Amino acid sequence: MLLLLAVVIGVLYGSAVYLLLRRNIFKLILGLIFLGHATNLLLFVASGLTSGYPAFIRFITGESESMADPLPQALILTAIVIGLGVTAFALVLVYRFYSVTKTVDLDELSENE
């Protein structure tokens, strides 16, 4: 399963990078979102895959051995919510950008300094 997940993460990163390199500003944001997803998944997968044992204390001896690693999960939880904040900010920025410049082409931005 690790192999398949690695492929998925690779594809996500690849598409994120490709989208980030576009001139259309909305695609740039899309790339940013993909990049966030890919990284969350990367953290999650890199800490090892455990199915069926969430990180809850249940008073069964020896349980902590097989339990999922809680720390990456806590990090990802934070990252998801921050990702929401940043994405929302970026989307509104795009919206303002367009309503001021009437273009979604980032190259025009650098040419019209």
Added chain:
Amino acid sequence: MNTGLFITLLLFLSFLAPFTRRYLRGAAGWIYAILPLTGFIYYLGLLPAINDGMVILESYRWIDVYGINFSFYIDGFSILFSLIVLGIGTFILIYAGKYMQTYPMQGRFMAYLILFMASMQGVVVSGNLITMFVFWELTSISSYMLIGYYHEKPEARMAALQALLITGFGGLALLGGFILLGIPYGTYELSAILANPDLIKQSPLYLPALILILIGAFTKSAQFPFHFWLPGAMAAPSPVSAFLHSATMVKAGVFLLARLSPVMGGTELWHVLLTLFGGFTMVAGAWLSITQTDLKRILAYTTVSALGTLVLLIGTGTQYAMNAAIIFLLVHALYKGTLFLMAGNIEKVSGTRDINMLGGLYKSMPVAAIIMTLALVSMAGIPPMLGFIGKELIYESAVFAPTAKYLILIAAFFTNTVLVFLSLRLSLDVFWGDRPQYGKRPYEPYFALLVGPFLLMLGGLLLGLFPKILAEPLTASAITSISPGHDAVGLKLWHGINTALLLSIMTLIAGIMAYKYKVAFIAYSGGVNVRYFAREFAKGFASGMDAFLLYTKNQTKRIQHGYHRYYLMTVFAVASVLVWVMIWRTDPIVLELNFADMPLNLVAVLVLIVAAALSAVVSHSRVIALIAMGVIGFGITIIFIAYSGVDLAITMVMVEVLMVILAVAVLYHLPKYQKYSETGDRMRDGLVAALVGSFMMVLVLQAGTSQLGVPISDFFKETSYTEAFGRNIVNVILVDYRALDTLGEITVIAIAALGIFSMIKLTKKVKS
């Protein structure tokens, strides 16, 4: 009291000055002066013990591991310097309180002046190289503020920037030198370094360390070819020139050389470099001062010359030379402080500083005239002032110099002749002779403006009259602390008839002759200057800076082209190449392909994610991009559920829904996709993307198959319920173990929300 407390108090006073100045009115200078005076008395009180061989060490922990501490090291040399800094500082504050009374922003001016005093005091008592560097840079910064005090004048700003750039550059070199010096010792404590002075000389680091430290010292002490910032700094108000640019700050470089001379000195290289630069600066400064007409610029060039003399003496390094250095240091501080302050007074009462526009001022200001003339007597090296003893020692050390004796002798003779000439000029041409028409009626300066110059002059006189009783105790331990193994030579006014005395008399005669034919002398000097020094250093520096700025601007334009995708592409391409090289060089990963742990339903989800990602990339439709975004989000949610990330899955579902809603809301306003890039560009971007994606894939496999050390999570698992009373470990980490991170995170999202709010609401207001 101790030194740490005293410097803290000074800094605190500097902080208070802007707030209190307006309430204290005219008394401000007098009141602020109490603190440095207290320090002066404190250090004077330490002198007897120091003379008995005591050294005071004081240390406050800072970065102990690296041998960096706020340490103070107080021996005879530090005390002498402290007395100069604080003694003159006291008078400067009194003087400045009155002098600056008609100017705006005096509180700020006083604050900078006191800040400077604190940092200078810090330099001279610091017992750790890094501490010294910190104070050293503080003097540069506060002096920048002070030189640029008349900031509405472009030349003041230029001079301030010039001084800051040069001393700042030197400071940087100095830091490098200090770090190199510290390496063999493993500490930056001065006491440790002084205790074992030969260690650095045996190290290969000696040469680079020496050169860097010399650059630092030479820039600060205005040695050729860095000398030009000092005359430029005369744009500062007179109290500043008197304090920083004659008595204290420019001496910091000399201080450093003297302080480190037991450690860095004694080698051929040290000797040659210091003698060469010091000697040349001494002569060049004297020469350039001849043609100046501005009182302060004349004094500035003689200061450059004096600094050269000090460097030369330290470089010579013999017993006589070290004695001469210390005595001359004191002499120069005393008379030059007086002269600068008097230059300020003259400008104040007559409205000009141009020596050709002055004359006959004795009738209007007799007291001032006598004070200034006596200080000039000291500068000319005529008994009974201390200046005479200083000059005798300089000649004496030149006579006994180990190398290049005659060259040094001629240079010293020339310099002192110019000093005699200038002394005559500054006194006779200013106070006597024809009285020109002044813009305003000159008058005797106020008491507060005279007390400082008078007492400094008096100091020079008394020390000269009673060298055994006064000057020797003051300087003896300073001399032994910078040149261990050498005793102080006895000081006296009358040495008997010897070479030095004969030289002195010849100097006097030569100086008087030069004054007699001054028109011709100045014209000749000016002619030589036009021929050989046609291009001013300051202008050369300015155009050099301009060229440098233009160069960097062009460079920046090339690197900072403004196209986001090329920035990103550079980052991605470089990262891929580096990571791929690393992957190439590590062992291959061994993977067991186990179809049993690949549930079909999950595989289907993964296929969906991949399909969605690829369609988002290739699609020309925005709706498909949005759908792909949703599919990926929910797909990841399912992966979270499948592998025990319950909280993650819940959060992800909610966030994903909101994100899609937001994207729809924004996309609704945006135009349809357009084709912006050519097929070739797409291929290139695709290649970069493929490189990044593939190395990330390999990294995941490596991370997933390796385990380094014990995971920190074991601690969380063990203590989550027993100590933090929570069974949901993820939540406990968020709100307890790493609560500070979470606090930072909700701050971030609050700021993002505020940003969105203001972007939408505020622009609306502008529209309406």
Added chain:
Amino acid sequence: MESVILQIAARHMRPLLIILSLVVLYRGHNEPGGGFIGGLMLGAAYILYAMAFGVAKTQNRFVFSPLNLTALGLLIAVVSGIPALFAGDTFMTGEWITLFADTVAELKLGTPLIFDVGVYLAVAGMLMLVMFSIMEE
């Protein structure tokens, strides 16, 4: 957008969602849930309402501003770190008290719970702030 179905749904969903968010918040320490998830739910309750009835009406009806809610959340989160200072620990150390010890109703209360409430309010406020701003456009 006037949809009766949505309006009715939103009117009834709002209190349910609020209660649900509180439950999720409270049980978050031991079961799946917590401040983040609860906050998102609380935000969702009002966003749904605003979608059905409009932002202006929502804000008039329930008199609060999302901006203040966010600020309040942040404030509570910061304040929850302070008791630790009085106990001689570093800022943000969890401090606990036990009520009704050794009885059936034993209840452990601690500053992490207060902190979680801060997170809950801040997340909800931020969500509403963002969504309301965009929906008003």
